[in-house]
Amino acid sequence: MKSLPKHPEKSLKKNIKNADEKPYKVNYYSDELNDDFADIVNEHTKLPDDYEYGKKRGALWKTNSFILYYGIAYPIVTVYNKLVHGEKIKNRKVLKGYRKEGFFLYGNHTMKAADAFTPPRIIYPKKMNILVNPDAVAKPVVSDLVEKFGGIPVASSLKSMRNFSGKMKKLSKENKAVVIYPEAHIWPYYTGIRPFKDASFKYPAEENKPVFCFTRVFKKRAFRKRPKAVVYVDGPFFPKPEYTVRENQKYLRDCVYETMKRRAKQSNEEYVKYVKERTDDGDNVSDSAKD
Numbered sequence: 001m002k003s004l005p006k007h008p009e010k011s012l013k014k015n016i017k018n019a020d021e022k023p024y025k026v027n028y029y030s031d032e033l034n035d036d037f038a039d040i041v042n043e044h045t046k047l048p049d050d051y052e053y054g055k056k057r058g059a060l061w062k063t064n065s066f067i068l069y070y071g072i073a074y075p076i077v078t079v080y081n082k083l084v085h086g087e088k089i090k091n092r093k094v095l096k097g098y099r100k101e102g103f104f105l106y107g108n109h110t111m112k113a114a115d116a117f118t119p120p121r122i123i124y125p126k127k128m129n130i131l132v133n134p135d136a137v138a139k140p141v142v143s144d145l146v147e148k149f150g151g152i153p154v155a156s157s158l159k160s161m162r163n164f165s166g167k168m169k170k171l172s173k174e175n176k177a178v179v180i181y182p183e184a185h186i187w188p189y190y191t192g193i194r195p196f197k198d199a200s201f202k203y204p205a206e207e208n209k210p211v212f213c214f215t216r217v218f219k220k221r222a223f224r225k226r227p228k229a230v231v232y233v234d235g236p237f238f239p240k241p242e243y244t245v246r247e248n249q250k251y252l253r254d255c256v257y258e259t260m261k262r263r264a265k266q267s268n269e270e271y272v273k274y275v276k277e278r279t280d281d282g283d284n285v286s287d288s289a290k291d
Helices: 008-015 059-085 113-123 140-148 158-173 199-207 245-264 285-290
Strands: 025-029 088-090 103-107 128-132 151-153 177-180 211-219 228-237 272-276
Touching: 059 113, 059 140, 059 228, 088 113, 103 113, 103 199, 113 128, 113 177, 113 211, 113 228, 140 151, 158 177, 158 199, 199 245, 211 245, 228 245
Parallel strands: 025 272, 088 228, 103 177, 103 211, 128 151, 128 177
Antiparallel strands: 211 228
């Protein structure tokens, strides 16, 4: 595995740019776990309790899915990410030897469309299975496309969670690759790693599957204000046999979180600045900062 910076704090001081340059945009937040800056209207769709994961599909549907994913979508997303974001993926070699078995891949949620486009490039030729918001399957026609592209809506209730958990187990047994954004909410061009819960790490802990992570960092791009994206892949991290499922859940989360934090120090371009709102003596500091 490619080594990480030995002194990330020095790397940050060296790389972090622009004490005197203004970012493209400033976003003010109050809750790192729940604030979202995707600028997408959330319909708050709830899946039915009996939502059927993994419906039986015929040969024609599977053929269409294969052609759409590998013949159309994959070339388009590759060109888009390279041209628009200058995206480069580094250290994919850590996946060598694991492409024939199932694994879980976690990443930082820092782009809109590109967050759906990067994982297929990382795990190719394996097909992506990615957790998505239930809004993505609200409409039947769109729902079918989402499924063909590997989208799996997250359960909305305890009852639907049973079927969802069954789907995760099935994917593991079939040696599929599952992609998860544990931060859950999109913060475009954020150069740090937000704290996230360990709930989604229950599945690799239960199924004893290897875990990998990828960290998108942003670097100065010649002749353009928008930075280029460099994606680092790290892992594998394995559940410890002497640990309980709950202990492994936390252990795997901590492995991914700390690795992503160290990788994130390699960003050297702050295209969008994030400022935490705070209240001193009843006055909102960020409001005055915006004026």
